[in-house]
Amino acid sequence: MEQLLLHLRNLGFTEMESKIMVELATKGEASGYEVAKQLGVSRSNVYAALQRLTQQGYVRCGEGEPARYSVLDPEELATMISGRVQASLAYMESEMPRGGPVSPSFYNIEGDRNMLGALIRQLNLAEKEIVVDVWREEASLLRNELEQAELRGVKLLWAFDGGNAAPAPYPVWPPLGGKPRRGGGRKFSFVIDRSWCMLGMRYEDGTAQAVVTEHEVLIELLLNHFSQEMVLFELEEDMGPELTKRYGERYSRIYSKYVMHDKDTDEPGKDQAE
Template identity: 25%
Template sequence: MKGNILAILKNLDFTEYEAKAYLTLLEESPLTGYAVAKNSGVPRSKIYEVLDNLAMRGDILVSPGSTPQYTPVPAKELIKSRRIKAEANLQLAEKSLAEFERSANDRENIWNITGRNEILDKVKACIVSAQKRILLEVWKEEFEELESELRQASERGVDVTIIAYGEIVSDFANVYLHYMGHKITEEYGGRWIVISGDDSEVVAGIVSLGKDSRAAWTMHVGLVMPITEFMIHDLYLMEIMEKHKDLLEESFGKNLVNLRRKFSIHPDFKKHYIK
């Protein structure tokens, strides 16, 4: 009978010595550590370590004094405590595994977002979750709606870098004014927004079509990596234009117009993503 109970207690995270000490105290208590060792068969060299572990876990109680005495928590209370702990662990495991599974799915999927407000809400969520760096390509109109969240991100230590279309002024972000920000809306037929958060998620899309605006959100590395790197290369170009604009425009025309024409497939040299 006692051997079966020892096995059951081991299933409740008792070591063999802990189980023997607890059962001894159930049979008779209070007892000194010496008496527990003598009655349980636990070596005297180990008994106080064993009793301390049981006390810290709440399985036994200690009566302080020159010679401490030990009393077990009643069996019903022990089982109740273990049941509560087990249920809490199962709930935590259920929640954590569900979040991990959802995160794993997010890393493999591309989600469509419709509507300007909905797109900006997702961009705000990306800003809030960022811990290290935000790269943002944005027009002045959308920046003004995101400024509060961006400022809060900067205040918690996130590096915020903005490629700006239009006169965006910020005292908390690194702002790179696009060299043809005033003309590019006409050439492309609308405004877009791109954000990369911590090089791990991106939102990218058109935001100038009201309810018909379209964007994608993803954590898929196959898109996160190239989109983030394209933004970094835009920053390279901003730096190069800042230092060598005259030389580059001498070779490629004002605002590098000859390059844009060279790589256009349309007779009017404009972009026709929006129809």
Template identity: 25%
Template sequence: MKEVIYETLKNLHFTEYEAKAYLTLLEESPLTGYAVAKNSGVPRSRIYEVLDSLTLRGDILVSPGSTPQYTPVPAKELIKNRRREAEENFELAEKSLAEFERSANDRENIWNITGSSEILDKVKDCICSAKKRILLEVWDEEYAALESELRQAAKKGVDITIISYGEITSDFAQVYHHYMGDEITDEYGGRWIVISSDDTEVVAGIVSLGKDSRAAWTRHVGLVMPITEFIIHDLYLMEIMEKHTDQLEESFGKNLIHLRHKFSIHPDFKKHYVK
């Protein structure tokens, strides 16, 4: 009978010596450590290590004094505690594994978002989840819908850098005003939005077509890296234009028009992404 109970207790994460000590205390308690060792067969050199382990786990109780006495937690209470711990572990495992699985899928997938408001909602999610840095390219029309979330992120210590198309002012973010916002809107036939959150998550797309607006959201490194670097290179250009506008426009025309024409494949020099 005892051998079966020992195996059962082992399934509840008792060692062999712990099972023997606990079962001995169920038969008779309270007992001193010496008595537990004598009655259970646990070596005296190990008994206090075993009893300390059971005490720390809450399986037995010890009374203070010059000669400590040990008594077991009742069997029903032991099983109740183990059941509660198991349920908590299952709940934690279920939650953490689901989050890991979702995160793993997110790292590999590219998700399509349709509609201006839906795109802005996803951008807000990226802002709220950021912990270190936000890089954002945005027109003033869309900025108004994001300002509150951006301000809250800044209060949490997130560094925020914005390339603005239109008049955007901020007391919590570093803002670079693009030198040709109106021309770009005309050239591209719409307004886009691009955000990189912590260099791990991006949303990018055109946002000025109402329900027909399209954007992509992903954590896929194959897109996160180039899109993040695209924003950073735009920031390089903003810094360079601020300091060397005259020299650059002398070489490439006002607002670098000659460069834009050089790399256009369309006769009207417009970007025909939106039809």
């Protein structure tokens, strides 16, 4: 019930209108007095909402005294709402003023639902290319949108981490000053049409944080990182035994050579980049 009321509110109905429509759909028909009594609210508020819904065509008012009201069948209601929403969207798209150029900026997104919603909207707008660096858990949540993009002819470039794979080729930089790092998170990044990107972290408790931007510098950094990961992966696949034979244990330390370890942590050593 709460989910239904939430979606009705998302479609533009007030909380009172939503409850009245559900009540009428449950009963088939009812008077304003009966609806008010069932909902435990004032008759004046119910009659005002019923008048609005009747004028908009979502509710029918029968003849008689007292008047009895009924809501449209779900299919008819959905068709009417969809038509009006599509008409409003089309008008907004064509008539909304378009200002001058806007400098690329960064904005933060908090919350799993908000992050996934923003990402899904952008994936549905993709025209040419989607570059994905993501864990399989997050990819599974977006499977439908990614499959639809491929069907539209959008090129997908993937980098997956399934959780049981070998450690990433890049070292993890420790936090400075001994500040604790929040654990249990999975990083992800998406670059869409080389003009929009999202970079963030999703945690086991369902929380998420992400940065979204169209700034060309961050887009280029993410694309370069993706390319380097893929190149290194293929080199290790093709030359793994040779690399191990030539470098031995030193091979596993090459990347960490360029990490600045914090002197105040338990991490070893000092600045090793020379």
